[in-house]
Amino acid sequence: MENQKPGNGVPLSFNKAIDFLGRIPQRLQSYMKTLENSRKGSIIGPISLADKEYASTYDASLTKQIQRWNENPEWVDQLPEIKVSVPKGSLCNLSVMFNVGLPPDAIYNIVINPDNRKVFKNIKGTISRKVLSDDGLRQVVEVEQEAIWKFLWWSGTFSVHVVVDQNRRNHTVNFKHIKSGFMERFEGYWSLQPLFVDKESCFPENPQTLADYEHCTRGKGRVATVVRLEQLVQPSIIPPPPISWYVRGITSKTTELLIQDLLAETAKLRNSINNKQEIAISNNISLDEEESIDLDDDPIYYFDDIKKKWHCRKR
Structure with a gap:
């Protein structure tokens, strides 16, 4: 049976063959990318347009907030009170809420940083870390760490193997123990909510959203963070x-x-930012040149921009 022909006189079967061959490089590239992600043990999902828009704005917002804290670093930390309860069948449930003098994105970057053992001294080291899924603003990671405990004159270590669900959009970090051993259950979450530090300057207005807060403070209001940590601990x-x-x-x-x-x-971090500004002013360094100033112990993980990270690492 003779193949049907379109208006150009070329058989349809021939056109289909050409179209199939033309798609081979694209399909091969897609397959190799999927294979690479599978080999790494991660599943990379599509990033929505809304997530892309949010990702492009939170970095700019964080930069503005760091500048405002730079201009006015006044803040007094208060030690939080830990509430301990004993649910039936578990050792204890720890609940704590406290305020931190930096915006939620900065605190979020510290909490989820793979090398945060430099901050949290009770983390001795990371045994393994594998990204299970990554959808842009949300990541699910499997982590095994060795933690240090101290009480009075005694100390020791224990292993914690958890799956961590990190969501930048709502600034939450959920964690749950997945392997039995010393711990039968170890789960909880971090919740980071914005705190409008200079809210009094808006009186008699009472801003409830960041947009309202920006408007009534004329773009000068600082944002801190209300940190809530919940932990349920149940040994085997x-x-x-x-x-x-x-x-x-x-x-x-x-x-x-x-x-x-x-x-x-x-x-x-607040002192480091303030010291950088003072060094730049005293040496008549421009704002662009200031980015390359490096302090030996300068924390770099709060930067989301790769160029800024590179400038901070340069000596």
Whole structure:
């Protein structure tokens, strides 16, 4: 049977063959990319247009906020109070809420940083880390870390193997223990919400959104962070009292040290930013040149822009 021909007189089967051959490079490239992601153990999902727009704005917003904290670094940290409860069948549930003098994106960058053991001294090291999925603003990561506990004159280490769901859009980090061992259950979350530090200057207005806050402060309002941390801890074997009281004290103290490390790092970051500005002014350095100033202990992970990271690493 003779092949049908379109208006140009070329058989349809021939056109289909040409079209198929033309798609081979594209299909091969797509296959190789999928194979590479599979080999790495990660599943890279499509990034929505809304996520792309958000990603392009949060970096600019963070930069503006860092500049405002640079101009006015006044802030007094207050040690939070840890509330300890004992749900049935578990060792304890720890609940803590406190304010931090930097915007949520800066705190989020510290919490999710793969090398945050430099900040949190109770993390001895990362044994393994694998990205399970990455959809742009949301990442699911499997992490195994070795943690350090301290209580009075005693100390030791234990391994924690968790899956961490990191969502930048709402600034939440959920974690859950996935392998039995020393821990039967270890789960909880970080929640980072904006705090309008200079809200009093808006009186009698009471801004509820960032846009309203920007408007009433004429683009000069600083944003801090309300940090909430929840942790449920349940060892494989729950010891009876009074040993359980002792273990509960270790858990509470470990969380307290973690929070103190975070507050110390944010104070260090504010001082580092302020010191950079003073060095630039005293030496008549332009704003562009200021980016290349490097302090030996300058924390770099709060930068989202690759060029800024590179400038900070340069000596």
